[in-house]
Amino acid sequence: MNITDAAYATVHDYPGGSESLAPRMGSSAAVLRNKVNPNNDTHHLSLAEAVKAVDITNDDRILEAWAASRGYALVKMPQVFECCDSAIVEMMGKAWETHGDVGREITKTLEDGRVEFTEVTRVESRIFAHAQVLFNLAARLRGMAE
Template identity: 75%
Template structure:
C-alpha cells in the first residue's frame, strides 16, 4: 500500500473516523476527509498533519509506509526496562513466525510460474516485517548489555 492510501486508511480506521479524529488534531472532519483522500488534488496532508494523525491515533502505518517507499525497515527502539531473557525468547518466536511468512509468500508467488509486481510487493512487506523483528532483537540485546 502506498503512503497516500495508508494515510487514508489510518484516518478512516480511527474509532469514529474523521468525525472523531479531526477535532483532536484541530481541523474539521470535512477538511481531514479531503486531505486524507488520495484522489483529491486540491487538499493534501502536510507533514505536520501526518505527524499529528500518527501521534493521536498511535498508529505508525504512515511512518512505516514512508520508510518502505524509501527502502527502509522501521525499527522501534525498545524500552530498556523491557529488555530481558523472556522478551528475547518472545521475539525469537516472532522471528521464526515472520521468517515462515516470508517463505509462504514466496511459495505463493512462484506457484503459478509467473511473478507479478503485486506479489513482489507482498513478499517485500513480509521481508520488511521480518527485518524489523530481527533488528528489534538486536536492539533489545544492546539494551541488556552491561
C-alpha cells in the same frame, strides 16, 4: 498501502472518524476529510499534520507506508523495561517463524516456474517483516547491555 491511502485510513479508522479527530488536530472535520481524500487535488495534509495525526491516533500506517515507499523496513524500538531473557527467547521464536514465512513465500513464488510482480511484492513483505523482528531482537539486546 501507499501514503495517501494510509492517511485516509488513519483519519477514517480513528474512533469517531474525522469528526472526532479533527478537533484534536485543530481543524474542522470537513477540512480534514478533504485533506485525506485521495480524489481531492486542492487540499493536502502537511507533514506537520501527518505527524500530529500519527501521534494522536497512535496509528503508524502513514509512517510505515512512507518507509516502505523509500525501501525501508520500520522497526519500533522496545522500551528498556521490555528487555529481559524471556523477551529474547520470545523474539527468537518470532524470528524463526518469520524466517519460515520468507521461505514459504519464495517456494510458492517459484512453484510454477514464473515470477510475477505481485509474488515479488509478497516475498518483499515477508522479508521486511523478518528484518523488523531481527532488528527488534538486536534492539532488545542493546537494551539489556550494561
